[in-house]
Amino acid sequence: MPISPNFTSILEQEYEINFLQCYPNGLLKYTDLCNIFQITAGIHADLGGISFSDMQEHHQAWVMSKMRLEIINLPKWKEKVTVKTWIKSLENSRSTRCLELYHGNEKLAGCETYWVAMNTQTRRPENLALQHEHFTKFPEHNATEKEVxxxxxxxxxxxxxxxxxxxxxxxxxxxxxxxxxxxxxxxxxxxxxxxxxxxxxxxxxxxxxxxxxxxxxxxxxxxxxxxxxxxxxxxxxxxxx
Structure with missing residues (x-):
């Protein structure tokens, strides 16, 4: 898939919290927070031409190795939230991606994820086969107080x-x-x-x-x-x- 004309190195994606994503107390489930982050990372990869489909042409896929999630507050049912994401580093087979969750201007959570490009046939890590120079990397821009x-x-x-x-x-x-x-x-x-x-x-x-x-x-x-x-x-x- 070619790079989208809407591609930017920092993506902002909006969501509305639905009742299926919430605990009985009306707050977003921890697992669904992780799912929202995972989906947003996938959208950004799609727009930037390094999606699952793009990588499968080379028998590759991104798999998560580490994740650190720091939560200030959880959003509630029906609230609209924004996820921001960017690549902190990407070299050879390894990449660090950051994500933040906001309700309006209030930061609710920060997340740092560490990914490995894996060959889906050998199930072993290998250097990313796709070009990624169009992604600006932000090595000094952290989403969490501590790294993974x-x-x-x-x-x-x-x-x-x-x-x-x-x-x-x-x-x-x-x-x-x-x-x-x-x-x-x-x-x-x-x-x-x-x-x-x-x-x-x-x-x-x-x-x-x-x-x-x-x-x-x-x-x-x-x-x-x-x-x-x-x-x-x-x-x-x-x-x-």
Whole structure:
């Protein structure tokens, strides 16, 4: 797909929060906030000619490796919000993308994401085959107070739940979508923590792919959660409280 005449290096995309995206308290679900960010990143890639379809011509796709989300407030049902996104860095097979959520002029959340260009046949990282020089990079423009971090896994975890990956978890890259990992972990947490907005953000590390019918174990130690397949950790989550 050619570069859109509407392409800009910083994209602003508007949304209206609908009832399907909200918790019983009328606030946007954490998972749907991540979905909105993921969709906006995809729209920006489409406009800039580095979309999933463009990359598939070279048997490539973007997969998320790390994500840090810092939340000030969650928007409510029917509120109109704006997501801003830009590329902080893009070199070889790696890219860092930033996103911010606004209600009017009020910043509600910031997010930094770290992506890898993966060959969808070999399932291995490789240098991006598409041109991206038309994207201005903003290395000094941060959306979060801290950059994406590596989560410490050298602690004792306790198994909490077993899960089998369902078809509804699988996305167009033919693996479990990154937001699903967060959803599985949040489903093990006391609902009061979520409904009373005790969680102020998330640090997430995506370590290995999960596929349809994979059996996984969700474990926990204080604010850190893991998802493991055959004793190998595929995902780590650290709550920011």
């Amino acid at each position: 971090q590596k989560i410490n896994l050298n602690i004792d975890f306790k198994a909490m739940n077993n899960y089998k990956v369902q078809l509804s978890d699988i996305d167009i890259v033919n693996h479990a979508n990154n937001v699903k990992y967060l959803e599985w972990c949040l489903n093990t947490i006391d609902p009061k923590m979520i409904l009373r907005q005790k969680i102020k953000g998330f640090e997430m590390n995506f370590l290995k792919e999960l596929n349809l019918n994979d059996d996984v174990v969700i474990s926990n130690c204080e604010t850190t959660y893991t998802i493991a397949k055959e004793d190998k950790i595929c995902f780590a989550l650290d709550l920011i409280l």
